Amino acid sequence: MTPETYLLSTPAIFDFSRCLRYLGRSPLELLHRVEDNRLYKLLRLDGQLVLLAIESGEGNTLRLSFLNHTPTPAAISEATLYLEQWFDLKRDLSGFYTLAESDALLAKTLPTCSGLRLIGVNDLFEALCWAITGQQINLTFAYTLKGRLVQNFGEKLQHAGHDYWLFPTPQRIAALTPDGLRIHQFSGKKSEYLINIARLIAEGSLSQHGLLALGDFRGAEATLVSIHGIGAWTANYVLMRCLRDPAAFPIADVGLHNAIKYQLQMDRKPTIPEIQQMAANWGNWKAYATFYLWNTLY
DNA sequence: GTCCAGGATACTG
């Protein structure tokens, strides 16, 4: 049977293959799969587990295929919205390119990043878990830990010989004790942080909508930082990848430091004041600047 | 064996 297929129009500055290169950076990733220029993603849409395949379509489009269901109209609409957010398709990047072409550091990212969109982590709980899990450990181990979280507490769909996963719900993690995460090699502190945040989200006192309703992103940042386990780096990571604050800037990020060191051929990592100076003109493109610099590391 | 990882917090002076 031929799956239901839909087209989604893409903006002028968009290179799907570069987005896929970012998405395919870790073989340990369980929340999506990249194969043969096609992206597979499991979502819960309109109450059902829906497996999507996304690939380049004719002209400036993406082609979505629903692999395991004939989608309801609501599911089609939700899938479209999800992808627009995931790939940041509604943002006009012309200002960023004007900036990047005249910026000594950012210009170096364009040959390998041009057309890349800031790939999001749409779900707030997932974004927070990923950021906290990744604190002060190498990225490979962070993926291993996330994989354990997903495989032990997430939901699985098998399709055509592959496993597809949904990230655990906050309700599921909120029901754990710290030992339930520590046995999977999360630190004691991170276990407490994750369970507490799961509880806040499960009970409704923390939500993406609520954070965005605070008026500006600085309000969201202050709220996030007030939560145990969320410092400036984590808050800005989540602002950048989930809340879509264009000025989010995880300036203490080691990956950012390494990318700058490499691009400028420095014999040491840059200091925070040096980075502030480099970013002085980045304005509301700091999130994109960070993402492009990260992407030069893969 | 050593050093560093997409940091945050609690403690110390």
Place this chain on the structure above:
DNA sequence: CAGTATCATGGA
């Protein structure tokens, strides 16, 4: 208020 210790383990 600015430094320091601690976490926790893997990867290089």
